[in-house]
Amino acid sequence: MDPDEDLLVRAVSEPAAFEPLVDRHSVALHGYLVRRAPTAADDLLSEVWLQAYATRHTYDAARGPARGWLFGVARNVLARHWQTVSRATDASQAASEIPEGDPWRAVDQRLDAAAMGPELRDGLARLPEPERELLLLVAWEQLTPTEAAAVVGIPAGTARSRLHRARTRLRVALTGTTLTNLTGDFA
Amino acid sequence: MTHEEQDTHVLDFPGATALKNAGRTEPPDPAVLAAARALLRQAMAADTEHAVPATPATAIVVTPRLGRRRLLACVAAVAAVAAGVAVLPVVGVGSEPPASVSAADLFNSMADRAASGTQRNAPYWKTTVKTWAEGDRTHTDEYYLSRNALVIKTQNGRTVTKKGPRGGTSWSVGNRQVSWDNLDKLPTRPDALRRLLSAGAQGASAAEQAVRQSGELLTDSPASPRLRAALYRVLADTPGAEVTERVKDGAGRIGTEISWKWSKNFAHSPHDPNWIVRPSDGQLLEIYHVRDDDADHVTERDTYLYAGPADSVR
Incomplete structure (x- = not known):
């Protein structure tokens, strides 16, 4: 245990x-x-x-x-x-x-203070809040997707889907890739 | 899939490293953790028949005793003049348990911080002190203590130089004086240091003396990081300390207040002083005094805006 x-x-x-x-x-x-x-x-x-x-x-x-x-x-x-x-x-x-x-206020201020590029800040700001929350739980709290799922009270599979979608949205926002890369319920 | 693999997978986008770095934070102030623990213990104690030792969440305080002027009158050493304080009241030695858990934790944390400091040898120990006393105007002066003199630069532009005592600047340690150059020879094992600081006194007086002299060394001497750490560990093991968190000093800075509850008055500590310290770096921010009959009536504040080595008087 x-x-x-x-x-x-x-x-x-x-x-x-x-x-x-x-x-x-x-x-x-x-x-x-x-x-x-x-x-x-x-x-x-x-x-x-x-x-x-x-x-x-x-x-x-x-x-x-x-x-x-x-x-x-x-x-x-x-x-x-x-x-x-x-x-x-x-x-x-x-x-x-x-x-x-x-909740976004303090996060955005932190990103601003870290001199983070406007593209990434904007990309994060545009993420749906549930996706952004999961992403930050992994990036900042170093939780696994399964742990992040437990935090917000959703199934682990759903958390992984949302994280995948968040990652893809950010790639789109930051590299100009089109949304055709999105699959399944991520589109 | 391991955590690392999951993490790598999820954070595979441009700027992910910058995002992770933007989340870095400083560890919490030890006093914050102490408060959380204290509240939790209260809750746990309420759940059990036999109470867990609980510390009031909002009370961690230390009480110093002498004001600047009083210290000037009492202490011959030039060091004490600049120090303007650091007299901690203490009570009930022998009959009471060591400092409350929170106070002991706080001092030990400060010892850890102090120990990680870097030694810097400089010809002066400088303190910038904002002083307020009831019925008097506030003034901020700079004190430059050297091996053989004290230079005071007053707010109104005057510079006053006082020659040190014969034998040079020294500090009281137990029943003897220790010179600037011999500070480094003091033991840094807390038990050995406590014996020296207590020498010549007995019982509660010994504790009061150890605390008072520790305060003087911490505020107004170029003590090394190792010696500072040892002094804090001596304080951690001294009974009677109470702590109050998130107190503002005269400069608006937030710190932790420490007071010592003494069972009787001592010749060197006629008033209970209050210290405000900053646990994150072990700095003493302020010493203030209240009326004997009214703990809410502040009569004097010495706010330390700076304390540290200086290469020259300027």
Whole structure:
């Protein structure tokens, strides 16, 4: 059994078994949060661990690896954060601005800060959000497609399809290749 | 398909490497991890009959004692003049467990950071300090401490030079003075260093002395990275420290506040001081003091805008 999985399962009856997970995954989870909500990441990390601890009994190894489950908890915490921020955002904000509560905002700012080429930024911006999210989970969180699928709660096959589609769309955007390369449900 | 193969496959498009690189982040501040752990332990403790040692999530604090002026009056060494502080109050040595888990973690993390620093020998140890005291105006001055003198460049353009004591600038370590050049000869094993720092004192007084002298060495001496790391480890093993996260100093910088809860007053530490440190690099940002009868009433702030080696006075 995967050590993380073992800890999560044991933690249901032995709470102390949960704590080693904090040491093992905090850096990765904080990275995930800081890339998407930089100013709130420190506080959100605590929320993630509290939420994960409170819902540890819902972990089902059959539905994916423990790491993916933890990132899924972080994703839910982030979603609530964005909802809160959206509600608090001034309704008079200009329509052209990316709203504070839009997950893409921090990501795009990060890409901009990294001096990433406008073509790639534009290509990423044009990806459907579910595809972009999966792509960034693989590129930034170094999750496998199967783990990324567990994070967003979809079958692994669906995640692989979406990732394939995202990759193809980016190739099209960045090299000028036509969409005839797309196959199956990717077209 | 391995993870690496999957990753390679998925990220096979122009610019993929740049995208991956754009995701790089710094590791979280140790205080952030300490807070998460503390909150989790509280939740775990609530789940169990026998409580897991819990640390208040929002409370990690250290309390220094002497203000700049007071230190000037008390300490003969030129070093202390520039330091303007670093006196930590401590309580209950012997009867209490070592520093709370969070405080110990924090100090140990700072020790790790300090140990990775690079040694730089320079003729001066410079501190730029923004000082505010109740009833007085705020002023920012620069202190250049050398082996045999202290040069103060005041905000209003004056330069004051004070000759050091006979034998040169030195720092209190236990019941003796250690010169600039002998700092490197101090032991860097925490237990040995603690014995030296505590020499000549007993019980709670020994702990207070060790903490106070550690603070002086950390703020106002050209201590090597190894010595700084050892000093932080001494602090990590000293009881009574509390920590409060995400506190702003007088310059608006966010740091972690550390206070020591002393069971009694000490001659050298008549007031409980509060330190604000930056765990990411182990820098002391500020020392402030409050009224004995009102912890919310700040009476003096010394905000360290810079502390480090300098090649010349300018």
